[in-house]
């Protein structure tokens with residue numbers, strides 16, 4: 001061994017050393033071969049000749065190695081003197097993991113190369129390869145999420161999936177809205193993609209590089225809404241922070257402010273919002289100074305604002321300010337033709353970063369069309385996720401797998417739930433909660449106020465939970 005270190009002229013693999021190591025490598029590997037400096041075979045062991053399917057190993061001695069092993073890189077090793085420590089070589093549709101080393105004479109000149117087949121079967125490497133693939137997928141997903149976070153949005157127009165005439169019309173209007181710096185009102189039932197669209201409009205607008213700030217009016221307690229919107233001046237009230245606290249208007253300055261569930265805005269705040277929009281100025285709580293703001297407003301609601309105006313719970317002047325460009329998003333039941341592409345996109349999202357490949361058969365998609373989807377695409381996502389969890393046939397969802405989890409007129413076929421493997425308690429509790437929420441929404445035909453009452457929770461808690469389910 002010391003020869004390896006004493007010999008300074010090259011990395012020092014002498015013929016003697018190679019000969020000493022040969023028996024050990026030969027035994028441990030699935031085959032070994034040696035070539036001279038002209039890359040002609042000088043030696044091959046029996047296991048390699050069997051692996052290559054040769055009848056008589058003696059017949060290949062003296063032949064150029066590429067004639068016998070077309071994809072070998074031994075000539076390259078002989079020419080460059082650089083070992084190829086790990087390589088995958090294809091031979092007769094077989095993948096061989098090989099290592100190739102040059103060897104030298106006593107004067108330090110290359111006299112040939114040796115190669116060993118480390119594995120003739122990649123099976124033992126499968127865990128390593130799949131771990132590598134998983135890490136690679138995680139990295140890609142993290143990079144994608146980071147890129148979107150940097151823009152302040154998670155969605156772009158491509159994320160609004162659908163090719164039906166109804167979906168295309170929505171996208172056409174969204175593009176139109178993006179090109180004009182004017183307020184937009186998005187109308188649609190719960191889970192139809194109003195937030196997806198709001199973010200997409202921002203992402204393709206001239207304000208894309210500026211912040212996108214969203215606020216859900218129904219999720220913020222009424223007494224905190226004003227501070228949330230307009231911010232708080234230092235020491236505005238007892239217990240208030242000594243520092244200025246910016247409101248959503250200041251945070252969105254230069255960018256887009258998304259008002260989700262605008263129909264839930266209390267009347268006093270409606271008056272203040274109207275003033276802010278008319279004057280382009282806001283007054284933080286406890287301050288007597290006005291601050292100029294420049295935001296593009298996108299509002300959304302699942303409620304009938306015209307009916308609210310009629311009963312006096314929504315100001316008509318604010319409605320006309322917000323509704324400069326209106327985009328109506330149809331419920332899923334009116335664009336069932338999009339079910340196939342939606343399933344493909346949602347299953348892709350659900351499985352991203354996991355070792356799952358969710359797919360659905362045509363019969364599975366047809367089964368989904370039997371339902372009227374009060375919770376729309378959010379509910380579709382949850383149904384697919386549950387079907388995958390319950391699926392006993394791998395990752396392919398057929399009609400049976402769908403019918404097992406599809407709500408039937410608000411009633412779930414609880415008795416049909418098959419026995420399945422024990423899962424973490426938190427996951428079981430989360431699924432049960434999602435199921436209860438969906439059942440309540442189905443029973444109340446998507447009316448969240450009623451659903452929250454039925455579940456015995458506040459609307460804001462229901463919103464929080466729905467946001468987590470998205």
Ligand SMILES: Nc1ncnc2c1ncn2[C@@H]1O[C@H](COP(=O)(O)OP(=O)(O)OP(=O)(O)O)[C@@H](O)[C@H]1O
Pocket residue numbers: 159160161162188189190191192193194195196197260302345377378381466470
């Ligand atoms: N057209 C669509 N294509 C792909 N995914 C969609 C689409 N619409 C909605 N989703 C998905 O459905 C879920 C709910 O979407 P989103 O929050 O935008 O709905 P929403 O109409 O704002 O609901 P809510 O009124 O309850 O806030 C999200 O997971 C979103 O990714």
